[in-house]
Amino acid sequence: MATLLALDASSSACSCAVWRDGEVFSRFALTPREHTRRLMPMIDDVLAEAQLSHNDLDALAYGQGPGSFTGLRIAAGVAQGLAFALERPLIGVSTLAALALSAHRRYHLRHVISALDARMNEIYVAAYHCRDDHVTPLMDEAVMSPQSLELPDAPQDVDWCGVGSGWALWESMPTLVKAGLNQRFPDLQPAADEMVRLAARAFDAEEGRPAHEVIPVYLRDQVASKRG
Template sequence: MPNLLALDASSSACSAALLIQRGGGEPRLVSRFALTPREHTRRLLPMVDEVLAEAGLTVAELDAVSYGRGPGSFTGLRIAAGTAQGLAYGLDLPLLGVSTLEALALAAHRRHGVANVVTAMDARMGEIYVAAWRCRDGATEPLLAEAVMPPEQLQLPPADGREGWYAIGSGWSLWEAMPAEVQAAISRRDAEAEPAAEEMVLLAARDYAQGARPAAHETQPIYLRDQVAWQKGK
């Protein structure tokens, strides 16, 4: 297994995670996470230093870098992208972009064992970033493609089995604006959860194992709409 570093600043949270394996043993995951609105620039690189120090690893021992490529805060995405690209360029490493919505889905699955997950992040201006996923055995399968829309327009595919949908992400703070049929399909929801590098590094490891080796200049943030640049900076 490669040594992978992940960074995220796509929301009010800032995080870094490191996945390492040495001597054929079990992989080790080291992470940092903090709610730090407007402090991402100051906090991100120190978090990287902390996870490397805790793991006893140097940047020269990394095999790839990854980051939360969006959707999310325009300012936060640019901070994470710039930091990750700088590391990848400087170390001549591949740079893997990871979906923030998929990271939320994996977080719900890891923490609660849920199979049907609908992820939504507040996109500001009365809209949400949204996607739906089927999760099994630590793997995610997209059922509803990532999109940006007013919450009133959200429609969900049928849930798999009797479980109903687990709703996660800041977009669910707009619950009152969701259609009645969407509300009826939701069994549980967590509007406080933010994307985290801990899940992103696991998703990046999956992609790396499948042969993904994009160069630093090939990996760009995903905004879903140009107007996201107007949203309030983190």
């Protein structure tokens, strides 16, 4: 089985995780504006716990976004640098898919809408069906105002769950969304321990790519509001 390292800096949290023959070792810390300083020591620490060196890795992965523009660039830079140096493939993992998997694994939820606060009264959002640690997209990743959100088409008896910081904008959500949501977890953050599980499946499916081909997913090119 493969040995992988995943890292993430897409939110106020900084995390990394190792997948070694199905076993996961991870580190997670809320470190706003300290990702650059904290990430490499966390990587060294988790590799030491797993009793691995960099050369033992078969591939690397990182949270490719959407999320904090600065954090995504930090994670991409570190992951690409390691992948180049080790001559290993690199796998970008969706932060929204990782959130959905976290909700599924923690709370046994199956229909999840992941949403992250994108600032400027917008959210990054996608929907997933989760089963047996698999996540299947039901809605493409998008950036939109919370007022524009709609529930994906699904049977009437589906219990939707909202996860991620975007759900802190609950008061701005449409009435139909509020009525169709069973529960929400706005404090849950993207984390590398879920990303490394998704990356392991992607690696087994031979989805690893050369480091120079993997780029962050921003969803939004405009990072500042235009003045009228």
